Amino acid sequence: MNEILQTTADNLNARGFDAQIFNTADEVKRAVMDFIGEGKTVGIGGSVTVRELGLYEALKDKGNDVAWHWEVMGKPGVDQSLVKTLRYKANASEYYLTSANGVSSQGVLINIDGTGNRLSATFYGPAHVFFIVGRNKIAATFEDAMNRAKNVACVLNAKRLNTQTPCTKAGKCMDCKAAARICRLTAIHEYAPSFEGPKVHVYLVDEDLGY
Template sequence: MDLKKLSDTFRARGFKVDIFDDEHEASKFILAECENLNVGMGGSVTLSETGIADLLLKRGNAHWHFRNGDRGEIRAAAEAEVYISGINAISQTGEIVNIDGVGNRVSAAIYGANRKKVIFVCGINKITDTLEKALWRAKNVASPLNAKRLKRATPYAAKADKCYNCNSPERICKVTAIFTRPTGDNVQTHIVIIKKTLGF
């Protein structure tokens, strides 16, 4: 894993990249980036594990449906000035892959009428060599574990071992987004990498 190569690749594509040794350093950076701005967050085990979500919620300027399932919070998050999301996989070749069941997480990361910044947060366990491996990881590692966590009635939720390409209405891999460049002319897009194993 070559973090410098990964950083250089994404910076050449217009992303801002910051790498931190731990979640405490990353949290300070993200809080500073979000100061005096309204924040929306997508469902993310990484944001929960690192404490980033709790810090933003405590500050009182954040919207997150992840714990209470409030659909109103999904709408408010989509309209926020800053949107923060985890990542299912990120490749050394310059792609971010996110899979979604509802669509709120990928759509809000792509576009928001009031959007000023998008911040993607991930641990080093999400890094892959190629786009193909990133797609494989998102489908066969992240999705089964998330389906199990959410207790979905799908084959991979029961076994949490791989994608079965099921046709269940409860499948969580209904939408796959591949980010190759930031979207929006005036939207800063940050990638925050933490040198730890985080999330699924």
């Protein structure tokens, strides 16, 4: 057993999250699919991890109503007002899937957004929120996890989006003031939300997933 995964899961559970460990991407995909079942509403936040797992297609194939703005964003011939509509729809879904930009082994989740739709969905709205987190996202301390979120996840997302922000050349966050800055809002889940909020499931995977 990967020790840091076990420590992280124990600490997440102590903070009220439902943390579980999976050995492979296939295992975690099956667990999420089994939990959600069929005929549900599902929202997905911007997440390379969720895309790598193929959950959008698999959940739709099972008859779920899945809202994911990445399916239309930037696609030629598609009315881009649909992006906002899908973000709203995703946040009003029963289930919400995303990953995290960094997780400390003490059990704290860190996410950084440009728009904030993903962050807000993890606070309030859906009944169940799933953070699917590859081992590459886990860091020893909160400071290390924040450093990872800023200098690994945000930089790679800026490169993916071709923002031309200074990090894309420097390879680390330069705390830019550019109009194209993608890092505008930061969410820190220290403890699971109270009873009115979503049940937060943190599924840790002993494989590298996303970034």
